[in-house]
Amino acid sequence: MDDRVEVRKTYKLFINGVFPRSESGRTYPALDSKGKLLAHAALASRKDARDAVLAARAAQPGWAARDAYSRGQILYRIAEMLEGRRDQFETEITRCEGLSARRATGVVNATIDRWVWYAGWADKITQVLGSSNQVSGPYFNFSVPTPTGVVAAVAPARSSLLGLVSVIAPIIVTGNTVVCLAAPEKPLPAISLAEVLATSDLPAGVVNILTGQPHTVGPWLAEHADVNALDLSGVDDDSLATEMAVGAAGTIKYALPPCDSDWTLDPGLGRLSAFMNTTTVWHPQGR
């Protein structure tokens, strides 16, 4: 063991492509699985959440307008970056989730593979969910899935990396942008993921990650008129889930109900389709 003193990392929020501290100036201790201090994470406030929604809203039209191929390229690039930093993620989830080194390797493998899987959907989902519709009459009629817009998501509490990417990737690959609340007790892998996102050609504001307490900012995000849909996957408290679902009703947001499941399962199309609407276009046919 050499006598060099380690340079420790300050964990901050990820908003609009940069890493600010919470405007509140507050932090909270992130502990490892045995209760020992790992680091202090930023405690996001409502104003941080507002800044994140602003960034997500501003980024959404450009992200959705980008060629699907290009979105797929960017997501694939994220998987490449994850692969390159896999040791860091293995160490981090070993600490915060208390996994064995072997399990941690398995989780990081699954995480990277999930990014790659979702990345490939970018330019294919429209063909699977869209349709040309055989209406009675001289019309060309087609339906395409369109992104819902800005999604506010609560990441799974237990699965701090695989669960997190399983929530974020299907939201953004189709052209949505996201404000994601990281697992409150295990926030550090989320911020390390943000460092990957920040260096992967992902436009600023497409993914915004807040650490802190879902009770503080969740209900406020649920009511925000610039948020178009909610992903309550990680909400493990019934009263908070109800409060957020009630908040969603104010501007008729779709809210995906809580579902902190086995994140190693084949995800299917459920999450991709949850945050897309169908737009149908009619056009007459004639000479």
Place this chain on the structure above:
Amino acid sequence: MNFDYAPAPESRDLVTIDAHYGLFIDGEFVEPTDGTSFKTINPATEEVLAEVSEAGPNDVDRAVRAAQAAYAKVWSKMPGAERAKYLYRIARLIAERSRELAVLETLDNGKPIRESRDVDMPLVSAHFFYYAGWADKLEHAGFSDAPRPYGVAAQIIPWNFPLLMLAWKIAPALATGNTVVLKPAETTSLTALAFAQICQDAELPAGVVNIVTGDGATGRALVEHPDVNKVAFTGSTEVGRQIQRAIAGTTKGLTLELGGKAANIVFDDAPLDEAIEGIVNGIYFNQGHVCCAGSRLLVQESVADDVLERLKSRLTMLRLGDPMDKNTDIGAINSPAQHARIAELIAAGDEEGAQRWTAPCVLPDKGWWIAPTVFTGVTQAHRIAREEIFGPVLSVLSFRTPEEAVIKANNTPYGLSAGIWSEKGSRTLWMAERLQAGVIWANTFNRFDPASPFGGVKESGFGREGGRQGLGAYLQREVR
């Protein structure tokens, strides 16, 4: 020019209306146990057509239990191919009785017989026929290898297209294997009750379809019933909010088809003759009682004067009056309450300084009527440009560039439909990609088809009705 037409009334004798109707629960018409009754009125004549039962909470409970039992014992066990045959039967029975149903719809709703006969009824039958064919093909629909219905679906529908909205709700619900309790709007219950008789004639197993009539209280009891697994609602955004709040935190599935304030956008290169017809069809079809109505006309400045002149000329030729007359274009406003709402917004248009033009037509003495109305000089801040009027009132705004048209069109909390009139294909597709709306009509408007998904974005709701996509509203979402 004189466009007087000789009266050409459809025969009322085509339909027999009972003096009193019970609730349709578990395959039978029954009297309410804790409810009352109310009168349903022909809005064109103010004549009382029948007395309809109002279901109380206990009646709603009976209906939900009947639907639950039918789901558990019969419908969930029946192969899709057999469910399909019941739906095909219903489609055929509706087609066979379509003239009678059209007359009943027009008497109870006030819409022109030409529309109930030529638009509503053919679409109703087609919708059942379309979804009948899906019942035994669900595993190929792209949702799941083993698609699962919810169980009991609570469905609440509006008064503007009573039987068509029933078809949009019931056909996909039954095809996917759910059983239903449906509440029609209180001013237009009669065709839903006629549909109950059709279910009997089709020998649909008891309890698969239950119809509980009543007002908002009945609807609330239905939505909040703990044994309901899925709620589907078409109606106002405000009631949609209340429903979403009421079931927040439950496992009930929800789809909402709510209000709209659609932009109908006319470019200077539009086929103007067709565009005029499209504007008229967009906002004056069904007295403007259409959630996807083209209530905001956005016209490019260079053709604005021409379009308005042609539009007014066309509107003077519309015939308003007896909905039973086959030549009638504009029928009655469905209820005094709706009439008051429209009148209030017309007054707001006047007060806020827009210029009102009203088509010259004589309003009948009895019933509720509003002549086709056009407001010009409307700004985006005016209430008549922001609020859903749900009546024959058009607000005209102008624009200069496609970018401005997109910004103005999207400047609303709603996002149900939009219209684009242009002969330039690249521009139409460019616009279609940018308009925030679930349905976009290019060089046409207010077209509907069972194979075409319909539904909104933003505060116009979520979920789709029609097409393969419409099955998703009644299958449990698989999320992992």
